[in-house]
Amino acid sequence: MAHISLGLDETHFPGITGLLRYRQETAAPLNSLADVLLHAPHPTLSPGERELIAAYVSGLNECTFCSSSHSAFAAAQLDGGMPLVRQVHIGPETAQVSAKMRALLGIAAAVQRGGREVTAELVGAARAAGATDLEIHDTVLIAAAFCMFNRYVDGLGTRLPLDPVAYEEAAQRVKQSGYVSTA
Template sequence: MAHIDLGLDEKQFPGINGPMRFRPETAAPLNALAEALLHAPHPTLTAGERELIAAYVSGLNECDFCCSSHSAFAAAQLDEGMTLVQQVRADPQTAPVSAKLRALLRIAAAVRQDGRKVTVELVDAARAEGATDLEVHDTVLIAAAFCMYNRYVDGLGTIVPADPAAYDVAAQRIKVNGYGQSS
């Protein structure tokens, strides 16, 4: 049970979905941010790669709902599916991803600890692997936003579905429709 009365059936609206229904006036900009960061067209990072960054940061933050949901969202949009997501979450340094994505994940992990942990060396290393300033910017913003989203979900003590199928259904909806509205 959530820490506050959201006035709805939490099983029907788990994780971030309940708080989004509770405060639609804050849900709209939060969903717009997720849409811009994760689903909208991007010149170089795929939606699957951006979702993977969100899942990775959420895993580091131990936010079960966001990690599970964005892992499913990434898997639905990556050719390698959940196998790759699990490999990245276990050890991004040995996962079969590009050196550029690996460098971006290092930046995301630094942001998750403290934004000041993003160093010139980390950025230069990402650039050396082909990362653009836009990719570095968007990685930092995805990681920072997911620290906020994770704390929003966990700070309100929302429920987390135990059945992975619930995330798979949402993943298909997000893949097609994006984050235009809360689910």
Template sequence: MAHIDLGLDETQHPGITGLMTYRPETAVPLNALAEALLRAPHPTLTAGERELIAAYVSGLNDCTFCCSSHSAFAAAQLDGGMPLVRQVRVDPDAADIPAKLRGLLRIAAAVQESGRKVTPELVDAARAAGATDLEVHDTVLIAAAFCMFNRYVDGLGTRLPEDPGAYDETALRIVASGYVGSA
């Protein structure tokens, strides 16, 4: 049970979905932010890669709901599926991903710890691996936003889905309709 009365059946609205239902006036901009960061057309980062960054940061923050959700969303959009997502979450340095993505994940991990942990050396290393300024920017913004989303979900003590398969079902909806279309 959430720390506050959401006025709804939390088994039907686990995690952030219950919070979005409770405060639709904040749900609209939060969903729009998620849509812009994770689903909107991007010149170089795929939706799966952006979801992977969100899942990775959420795992570092120990946010079970967001990590599980965005892992499923990433897996549904990446050729390596859930095995690749698990590899990245355990050890991005050993995962079978491009060096550019590895560099961006290092930046995301630094943001998760503190924005001030992002150093010129981390940015230069990502650039040397092929990252653009836009990709560095968007990685920092995704990581920062997911620190906020993770704290929102966990700070209010939201409930997890009773069926772990719910994450896969939601992934199908997100991939098909996005965050704004599925709200």
């Protein structure tokens, strides 16, 4: 049970889904932000790559709900599927991702530790690996947003789905429709 009464059956609305239903005034902008960051068209980063950044940061923050859900969302949209996502969680430096993605994940990890941990060296390494300013910007914003989302979910003590298959089912909905229609 969440730390506060959400006034609904939390077994049907685990993690952030229950929180969004509880406070619909904040659900709309939070879902819009997630949709823009992770699902909306992007000139160079695929939805799967953006979900991978979210999953990685959520794993670093030890947010089980967000790490599990966004890992499933990334796996559903990346050629390497869940094996690739697991590799990234174990360590991006040895995962079979591009040098650019490895550098962006390094920036995301720095943001997770604290915004001032992002150094000119990390940004320079990302640029040297082919990252654009937009990709660097969006990586920082995704990582920062997921620090907030993770703290929201864990700070209110939300429950996990009873069946882990729920993450895969949600992944198909998000892949098709994004976040705005999944509130």
